[in-house]
Amino acid sequence: MSEPEPMAARIGLLGRGTVGGAFHDLLGERASAVEAASGRRPQISGVLRRDVGDFDAILADSDLIVELIGGLEPARSHVLAALAAGVPVVTANKQLVARHGDELFEAARGAGVQLRFEAAVAGAVPVIRVVQESLGTIPLERISGIVNGTTNFILSEMSSSGAPYAEVLARAQELGYAEADPSEDVDGADAAAKMAILARLGFHTPVDLDDVTYEGITEIRPDDIAYARELGLSLKLLGVAERHGEAISVRVFPCFLYRGHPLAPVEGPFNAVTVEAPAITEITISGPGAGGVETASAVLSDVVSILAGEAPVHLPGRRLEVLRDLDSAFYLHLEVADQPGVLATIAEVLGRGGISVKSVVQRGSGSDARLVMVTHRAAESAFYGALEEISELDVMRAPPRAIRVVEEEYK
Numbered sequence: 001m002s003e004p005e006p007m008a009a010r011i012g013l014l015g016r017g018t019v020g021g022a023f024h025d026l027l028g029e030r031a032s033a034v035e036a037a038s039g040r041r042p043q044i045s046g047v048l049r050r051d052v053g054d055f056d057a058i059l060a061d062s063d064l065i066v067e068l069i070g071g072l073e074p075a076r077s078h079v080l081a082a083l084a085a086g087v088p089v090v091t092a093n094k095q096l097v098a099r100h101g102d103e104l105f106e107a108a109r110g111a112g113v114q115l116r117f118e119a120a121v122a123g124a125v126p127v128i129r130v131v132q133e134s135l136g137t138i139p140l141e142r143i144s145g146i147v148n149g150t151t152n153f154i155l156s157e158m159s160s161s162g163a164p165y166a167e168v169l170a171r172a173q174e175l176g177y178a179e180a181d182p183s184e185d186v187d188g189a190d191a192a193a194k195m196a197i198l199a200r201l202g203f204h205t206p207v208d209l210d211d212v213t214y215e216g217i218t219e220i221r222p223d224d225i226a227y228a229r230e231l232g233l234s235l236k237l238l239g240v241a242e243r244h245g246e247a248i249s250v251r252v253f254p255c256f257l258y259r260g261h262p263l264a265p266v267e268g269p270f271n272a273v274t275v276e277a278p279a280i281t282e283i284t285i286s287g288p289g290a291g292g293v294e295t296a297s298a299v300l301s302d303v304v305s306i307l308a309g310e311a312p313v314h315l316p317g318r319r320l321e322v323l324r325d326l327d328s329a330f331y332l333h334l335e336v337a338d339q340p341g342v343l344a345t346i347a348e349v350l351g352r353g354g355i356s357v358k359s360v361v362q363r364g365s366g367s368d369a370r371l372v373m374v375t376h377r378a379a380e381s382a383f384y385g386a387l388e389e390i391s392e393l394d395v396m397r398a399p400p401r402a403i404r405v406v407e408e409e410y411k
């Protein structure tokens with residue numbers, strides 16, 4: 001008796017650019033492995049590009065839609081149409097999931113079909129699966145991530161070469177680590193979208209992109225990195241999502257990490273995410289955060305999960321309050337007049353704001369005199385209030401520069 005033909009899985013591919021092209025090739029190469037893992041042999045039922053293919057015809061012919069167009073429209077309409085038709089969707093589109101998460105999850109739940117998006121955060125690193133499935137029932141306290149490879153590459157290069165931001169950005173563009181228009185990456189918006197997704201999954205609560213406060217790396221100077229290195233600190237653009245009882249905070253900011261922090265050694269275009277909870281202490285995963293074939297591998301893993309019938313645990317939760325004023329320690333770099341009493345004046349302003357100084361060094365003299373200090377944790381609003389006062393002092397030769405310091409060392 002002959003073996004029965006395996007059931008085909010017809011995949012409609014929306015977008016065949018960097019990731020879509022790599023996915024198309026990977027699916028061809030790995031078709032037998034996908035079949036062995038899921039019991040269904042995948043085949044591409046149609047490809048949609050700007051001037052190629054018809055979405056409705058592709059959807060009618062597909063058991064699964066893979067959306068790799070990017071951007072909000074027409075990606076959103078196509079994904080919603082597929083879900084409404086009862087067709088599961090895999091997407092790598094962080095902007096779409098971060099901006100329209102409520103609508104998309106509701107549509108998927110309503111239709112009883114899966115929506116998977118492993119590649120939307122940290123490329124090949126299986127962080128969505130870890131947060132949503134492996135740790136899906138564990139109450140998480142904090143998710144910290146280096147989730148933008150472009151900025152991590154730029155900061156690593158600034159740190160190792162001492163070159164200024166603009167020069168390193170140009171090098172990153174030459175090497176293909178930064179786009180021609182890098183603003184979404186360098187201003188922190190890309191990382192904010194990814195952190196909104198991680199916070200939603202980790203804390204089981206709706207999180208909009210507007211709930212995330214973010215800052216980028218464009219104001220970072222090489223001497224800040226050099227001074228901080230002497231203090232054993234390395235600079236990262238970090239996303240931090242925290243649970244505070246019945247509230248959460250989700251933020252992206254450049255910050256210094258002590259050597260003992262699990263994300264401190266992550267260099268170059270790599271991504272890494274640390275998840276913390278009492279039950280697991282701390283878990284860190286890292287790997288390539290972008291690239292065609294790397295991202296396509298994450299897309300393929302979602303396709304296999306859907307074909308194998310593995311549904312992620314969706315624990316819909318109520319909206320939690322979002323906190324924005326939290327406590328932080330700061331690195332503070334002050335270009336000051338070289339005259340007696342300057343340190344005392346600045347310490348007095350900080351003291352009035354309830355900010356105590358952990359360490360201070362005086363550098364240079366004359367027109368190059370500066371104070372570099374690290375504060376203890378204090379309310380950020382109080383710190384920024386004090387900073388404004390300091391910036392107005394006569395002894396200041398330039399605007400003060402402040403960068404957060406994450407104190408956890410996990411020894």
Ligand SMILES: NC(=O)c1ccc[n+]([C@@H]2O[C@H](COP(=O)([O-])OP(=O)(O)OC[C@H]3O[C@@H](n4cnc5c(N)ncnc54)[C@H](OP(=O)(O)O)[C@@H]3O)[C@@H](O)[C@H]2O)c1
Pocket residue numbers: 014015016017018019020048049050051052068069070071073074092093094119120123289290291292295
């Ligand atoms: N590149 C990465 O390393 C990376 C990493 C993680 C996640 N992602 C995500 O993966 C997704 C795809 O990124 P990508 O880098 O592969 O983009 P890409 O190279 O620009 O490719 C986009 C594809 O979508 C098609 N497309 C664009 N507008 C369309 C429209 N209106 N109708 C139909 N098709 C349209 C393009 O068609 P044409 O072929 O006709 O131009 C192209 O095939 C994005 O959501 C991105 O954020 C990318």
